[in-house]
Amino acid sequence: MTLLLDDPYAAAALLRTGELVAFATETVYGLGGDARQAAAVVAIFAAKGRPHFNPLICHFAEAGAAFDEVLPDSRARALAQVFWPGPLTMVLPRHPRSRVELLAGAGLETLAVRVPAHPRALEFLRAAATPVAAPSANRSGRVSPTTARHVLEELSGRIAAVLDGGPCQVGLESSVLDLTGPMAVLLRPGGVSRAAIEAVIGPIGAALPINGGPTPTLRSPGLMLSHYAPNLPVRLEAREVAADEALLGFGAALQGAGLAWNLSEGGDLAEAAARLFSGLRWLDAEGTRLGLRRIAAQPVPKEGLGAAINDRLTRAAAPR
Ligand code: AMP
Numbered sequence: 001m002t003l004l005l006d007d008p009y010a011a012a013a014l015l016r017t018g019e020l021v022a023f024a025t026e027t028v029y030g031l032g033g034d035a036r037q038a039a040a041v042v043a044i045f046a047a048k049g050r051p052h053f054n055p056l057i058c059h060f061a062e063a064g065a066a067f068d069e070v071l072p073d074s075r076a077r078a079l080a081q082v083f084w085p086g087p088l089t090m091v092l093p094r095h096p097r098s099r100v101e102l103l104a105g106a107g108l109e110t111l112a113v114r115v116p117a118h119p120r121a122l123e124f125l126r127a128a129a130t131p132v133a134a135p136s137a138n139r140s141g142r143v144s145p146t147t148a149r150h151v152l153e154e155l156s157g158r159i160a161a162v163l164d165g166g167p168c169q170v171g172l173e174s175s176v177l178d179l180t181g182p183m184a185v186l187l188r189p190g191g192v193s194r195a196a197i198e199a200v201i202g203p204i205g206a207a208l209p210i211n212g213g214p215t216p217t218l219r220s221p222g223l224m225l226s227h228y229a230p231n232l233p234v235r236l237e238a239r240e241v242a243a244d245e246a247l248l249g250f251g252a253a254l255q256g257a258g259l260a261w262n263l264s265e266g267g268d269l270a271e272a273a274a275r276l277f278s279g280l281r282w283l284d285a286e287g288t289r290l291g292l293r294r295i296a297a298q299p300v301p302k303e304g305l306g307a308a309i310n311d312r313l314t315r316a317a318a319p320r
């Protein structure tokens, strides 16, 4: 039985006893476990059905607590000032005295840390008073959850509780920035744009190629090409649509689809990001029920948040 909770203190108490608690953040729902308890970290991987151990992001109520576990440099401190709480994850060298389980970082010498911007998540993290390791609260390879109901659909019975925080405001995962080398590298585009990061710390290294290649897997084991995968195949850059397709529209929607979800009629990228995963889930479920053949996605501009949206769409469309 998975509890649906409104009380961050009850959720934190469960987490302290080693249970898994999914919680709302501004990006997507996280599947939280106490990062200092080996059994809890192992249970996260088991609940998700992750085939191998990808490093998890550790969540904190404030920058000070995050920076106790890693070795921040001046770039990290400047970025924390500007973007925390918020959708930016920083990968930094582990503090030699960090008590975060090595498995949470997949045995790497680095640790990914973040302070999320969601009032209830912050209350929960403050009450937990321990680093909370949390990947997205979905089964491995599937679309990330942006409501408590999405979490229950996939993880009910596998975790102790979900701390409900309503629909996620950003709706896309955090940007993951590697700060372990002299040149910062954006490992995953996300809720904070490349340009916004560069405005604080200057030019950052090339974004990862997402059309395969060994680099992404080496740098960040979790950044697999096929991810965010609905059951129906996804066709990108659709400029027309057929009656046996479900349309993921953007702006002026194409006509003639068997089913349609518009990310943003007004062409607003923030709105589109917030509606992306809900839309993919809904088109997938309804489209499958109606016997449709695939999901056709209209082009979305590539700048700003559009970079992260296109990254997720490309992964959703990747060969499995
Ligand atoms: P998620 O499972 O959706 O929370 O994704 C977390 C992302 O952060 C994954 O793509 C991981 O590979 C990446 N990540 C977490 N920790 C590290 C790390 N220490 N080094 C590089 N990438 C990391």
Ligand code: MG
Residues within 6 Å of the ligand: 135, 136, 144
């Ligand atoms: Mg994920």
